[in-house]
Amino acid sequence: MNPALQGLVTIFIGVGGCMAYFYVSNLILDKVIYPAKGPNISQNINRANLVRPWLFLLPVIILLTLYLVYPVVGSFVRSLYNRSGDEFIGLGNYSSLIGSSDFRVAFFNNALWALVVPALSTFLGLVIAQLTDRLSWGNIAKSIIFMPMAISFVGASLIWKFVYAPDPDIGLINAILTSFGMEAVDVLQIPFWNNLFLMVLLIWVQTGFAMVILSAALRGVPEETIEAAIIDGANPFQVFFKIQVPQIVATIIVVWTTITIGTLKIFDIVYAMTGGNFGTQILPSYMMQFMFRDDGRATAVAVLIMIIVSPVVISNVRQARKELR
Amino acid sequence: MFPKPIEKASPATQLSYKLFLPVALFIWLLPMLAIVMTSIRPAADINSGNVFGWPSDFQMIENYTAVFIQSEAWTYLKNSFWITVPTMIISVSLACLAGYALAIYKFRAALPLFFIFVAGNFVPYQILMVPVRDLSVKTGLYDTVTGLVLFHSAFQTGFCTLFMRNFIKALPFDLIESARIEGVGEFRIFWYVVLPLVRPAIAALAVLIFTFVWNDFFWATVLTQGEASKPITAGVRALNGQFVNNWHLVSAASLLAAVPPVAMFFLMQKHFIAGLTLGAVK
Numbered sequence: 008m009n010p011a012l013q014g015l016v017t018i019f020i021g022v023g024g025c026m027a028y029f030y031v032s033n034l035i036l037d038k039v040i041y042p043a044k045g046p047n048i049s050q051n052i053n054r055a056n057l058v059r060p061w062l063f064l065l066p067v068i069i070l071l072t073l074y075l076v077y078p079v080v081g082s083f084v085r086s087l088y089n090r091s092g093d094e095f096i097g098l099g100n101y102s103s104l105i106g107s108s109d110f111r112v113a114f115f116n117n118a119l120w121a122l123v124v125p126a127l128s129t130f131l132g133l134v135i136a137q138l139t140d141r142l143s144w145g146n147i148a149k150s151i152i153f154m155p156m157a158i159s160f161v162g163a164s165l166i167w168k169f170v171y172a173p174d175p176d177i178g179l180i181n182a183i184l185t186s187f188g189m190e191a192v193d194v195l196q197i198p199f200w201n202n203l204f205l206m207v208l209l210i211w212v213q214t215g216f217a218m219v220i221l222s223a224a225l226r227g228v229p230e231e232t233i234e235a236a237i238i239d240g241a242n243p244f245q246v247f248f249k250i251q252v253p254q255i256v257a258t259i260i261v262v263w264t265t266i267t268i269g270t271l272k273i274f275d276i277v278y279a280m281t282g283g284n285f286g287t288q289i290l291p292s293y294m295m296q297f298m299f300r301d302d303g304r305a306t307a308v309a310v311l312i313m314i315i316v317s318p319v320v321i322s323n324v325r326q327a328r329k330e331l332r
Numbered sequence: 333m334f335p336k337p338i339e340k341a342s343p344a345t346q347l348s349y350k351l352f353l354p355v356a357l358f359i360w361l362l363p364m365l366a367i368v369m370t371s372i373r374p375a376a377d378i379n380s381g382n383v384f385g386w387p388s389d390f391q392m393i394e395n396y397t398a399v400f401i402q403s404e405a406w407t408y409l410k411n412s413f414w415i416t417v418p419t420m421i422i423s424v425s426l427a428c429l430a431g432y433a434l435a436i437y438k439f440r441a442a443l444p445l446f447f448i449f450v451a452g453n454f455v456p457y458q459i460l461m462v463p464v465r466d467l468s469v470k471t472g473l474y475d476t477v478t479g480l481v482l483f484h485s486a487f488q489t490g491f492c493t494l495f496m497r498n499f500i501k502a503l504p505f506d507l508i509e510s511a512r513i514e515g516v517g518e519f520r521i522f523w524y525v526v527l528p529l530v531r532p533a534i535a536a537l538a539v540l541i542f543t544f545v546w547n548d549f550f551w552a553t554v555l556t557q558g559e560a561s562k563p564i565t566a567g568v569r570a571l572n573g574q575f576v577n578n579w580h581l582v583s584a585a586s587l588l589a590a591v592p593p594v595a596m597f598f599l600m601q602k603h604f605i606a607g608l609t610l611g612a613v614k
Contacts, residue, residue, distance in 0.1 A: 018422070033518060154597065
């Protein structure tokens with residue numbers, strides 16, 4: 008079937024079906040099952056109101072069970088079976104992963120990503136938010152910094168291939184190096200440092216996010232506190248680090264954890280730039296190596312990623328809970 | 333006024349601001365500028381080493397038509413569109429319903445359900461990969477636009493519901509209460525009272541989901557195989573192989589993939605930023 012037709016049919020069935028389901032189910036509940044008339048009228052209304060939220064939630068719950076809960080459980084179960092999925096091998100996949108040096112490299116690199124990217128993106132975002140806030144053309148500057156956020160990671164990777172290309176006629180970095188009379192190098196093949204060059208891409212994308220959120224937070228800092236500090240003779244650095252930053256720590260943590268979670272599952276950049284070669288493998292791209300070859304190991308890597316992410320997720324849920332009270 | 337506008341600062345600070353910031357911004361944009369310039373150069377410029385100077389000739393139209401003629405770019409773009417727009421509509425409308433239920437009704441499961449949504453929002457999608465792929469293969473949805481739409485809708489609905497719930501929770505509850513006292517049916521309350529009030533949230537979500545789904549590469553790689561259903565993000569990587577060493581065509585193709593979300597971003601910047609801020613800080 009033609010994709011346009013497929014799309015239209017899905018919209019029609021999805022939205023039309025949803026609205027129809029919703030209207031009809033409410034109608035049936037109110038008129039047929041618990042009609043708001045007759046001898047039990049108040050009991051009927053109460054019962055109808057107990058059922059109603061589930062009518063609103065049902066489509067979402069079905070979708071999420073099918074595409075979220077079932078896969079999480081399914082992946083865990085699958086990770087306990089062998090390559091072809093017919094033999095139960097317990098934690099065999101995990102032990103062979105932990106024994107492999109490729110896995111350890113990917114794990115180490117991932118830890119590096121999770122430490123460096125959120126820290127630098129948040130720091131840069133904070134500094135840029137503060138600097139551009141005082142500028143008359145600050146909003147234009149912000150739009151420019153923020154724009155990479157709208158581009159896909161693959162798109163960003165292709166763009167940065169022009170920066171890193173080893174051919175000095177194409178690559179910006181090598182053009183600069185050769186114009187200073189230095190040898191052209193393939194920066195993506197320098198051990199260890201190539202990881203940092205790849206991280207630059209993600210920082211380039213995520214700084215905009217950090218900047219937008221933090222600049223909103225900085226505007227929320229009460230002016231009197233800044234005013235008082237300036238009258239007491241604080242210099243701009245002291246005002247920034249001792250007055251403004253402490254008041255937005257909660258937001259900084261939210262931004263930091265959001266970027267951390269994002270960083271832990273990014274695979275596009277490594278996959279598109281180096282394919283995980285030259286010691287740049289990270290867990291999500293390492294997993295893709297097994298995609299069609301060994302589902303047991305692929306799911307084992309996925310479960311490990313999930314375990315690594317879970318402390319951050321739990322802390323976020325706790326945070327959300329605290330805000331509710 | 334604090335912070336002081338920069339115009340009132342000392343000349344030295346002003347000078348460093350005026351010099352440093354534009355330079356920093358220029359460097360920030362340099363990768364983008366380089367690719368834009370490359371995409372409008374004739375091939376001869378690149379072969380003769382004129383990659384960073386002024387183009388000897390502007391061949392924007394020639395290069396971009398070449399991309400469309402020599403490749404499947406048009407199919408990829410259409411696929412992306414037909415994946416993104418239905419997903420946007422389905423997940424936002426489902427989220428309106430679910431968000432309404434979670435925010436307005438008081439029932440015991442509301443809070444645990446809400447936390448499941450928060451947690452589900454952060455589940456790394458790698459863990460879904462193998463079962464979702466097997467499920468799609470079994471149901472015949474593998475390598476179809478519909479399969480991608482269904483999956484993306486489900487995955488994004490979690491985030492959208494969270495967002496909607498928080499937005500509706502912040503609305504004045506009296507409005508709904510008084511409508512109820514007037515005897516307005518629940519569906520009509522949702523349709524005539526709540527929906528008009530959540531329009532800003534719908535706009536913000538629509539922009540966010542559009543960019544998220546348009547830019548998705550992971551599921552495009554996992555759930556598609558052929559040209560017929562590949563979206564532009566996965567397609568651009570294929571083009572990259574096809575146009576090897578034709579850097580002007582590679583860059584034109586990459587820019588094509590980036591144009592819709594970037595255009596969306598500039599047109600709806602206010603909603604985009606409002607969405608991100610609401611989504612992150614709540």
